[in-house]
Amino acid sequence: MKTAFAHNPGHEAHAEEGHPERPARLDAILSLLRDDPLWDRLHRAEPVAADPDTARLVHTDDYLRRLETTARQGGGRLDPDTYVTPESLDVALRALGAVLGVTRAVIEGEADNGFAAVRPPGHHARPGAAMGFCLLANVALAVRWARATFGAERFVVLDVDVHHGNGTQEVFYEDPNVLFISTHQYPFYPGTGAADETGDGRGRGATINLPFPAGTGDDAFRTAFRRILTPRVLRFRPEMIFVSAGYDAHWRDPIGGLHLSVAG
Numbered sequence: 001m002k003t004a005f006a007h008n009p010g011h012e013a014h015a016e017e018g019h020p021e022r023p024a025r026l027d028a029i030l031s032l033l034r035d036d037p038l039w040d041r042l043h044r045a046e047p048v049a050a051d052p053d054t055a056r057l058v059h060t061d062d063y064l065r066r067l068e069t070t071a072r073q074g075g076g077r078l079d080p081d082t083y084v085t086p087e088s089l090d091v092a093l094r095a096l097g098a099v100l101g102v103t104r105a106v107i108e109g110e111a112d113n114g115f116a117a118v119r120p121p122g123h124h125a126r127p128g129a130a131m132g133f134c135l136l137a138n139v140a141l142a143v144r145w146a147r148a149t150f151g152a153e154r155f156v157v158l159d160v161d162v163h164h165g166n167g168t169q170e171v172f173y174e175d176p177n178v179l180f181i182s183t184h185q186y187p188f189y190p191g192t193g194a195a196d197e198t199g200d201g202r203g204r205g206a207t208i209n210l211p212f213p214a215g216t217g218d219d220a221f222r223t224a225f226r227r228i229l230t231p232r233v234l235r236f237r238p239e240m241i242f243v244s245a246g247y248d249a250h251w252r253d254p255i256g257g258l259h260l261s262v263a264g
Helices: 023-034 037-041 061-072 088-107 138-150 166-172 218-236
Strands: 003-007 113-117 155-160 178-185 207-212 240-245
Touching: 003 023, 003 088, 023 037, 023 113, 061 088, 088 113, 088 138, 088 240, 138 155, 138 166, 138 240, 155 166, 155 218, 166 178, 166 207, 178 218, 207 218
Parallel strands: 003 113, 155 178, 155 240, 178 207
Antiparallel strands: none
């Protein structure tokens, strides 16, 4: 089985001193990967040249103008948690391009699966606003891009994180052809992700939220995947599965309260 891989070089230009969303997060992942024998076996996916028009597959013109203007004027805050530097938009577009490159490699048969190690993250980014460290909705954009570019129709998006993937949910809340699944701590930031949030209109039933209380560990997650998620995904019969992989559900995370382990 071949795995496509891409990341966004130059990501360190998106940084604010003392902020938890910092370059060291991605550098640590890349360092561990490079020290692993599997590093040389990864298929290097060629990034796609993403631009603001690509981002418009999800995001509004007003939001993208605000993001571009804030960067051009030297940076600032788009919300209390989310910063922008003069280079942030370019960094975010390169991150998106890496995700799209991995997506293309899998669709075109160059690899069986893929992993894009990128920052800034994306699952809180709403169509019309930045939120929770996130500037562009990377996975939601990859779904829309795969649909527009390759004609794929049915997708699963699995969001595994201590926080609910509210931005991705908002994008697909009325879409019957995207099964969005989020596992997260609840109640917790951003305040969404209750079990009764199941989609709307034609998309009703295509959103599945599994809110777990603080202290939940491996056993409960295994049970949820075995009894709920796996059967539902198999019935949905997706053409592609995207995973928004957050690592703050680990028991050592200093902020979250879920107790997942590496061993599972």
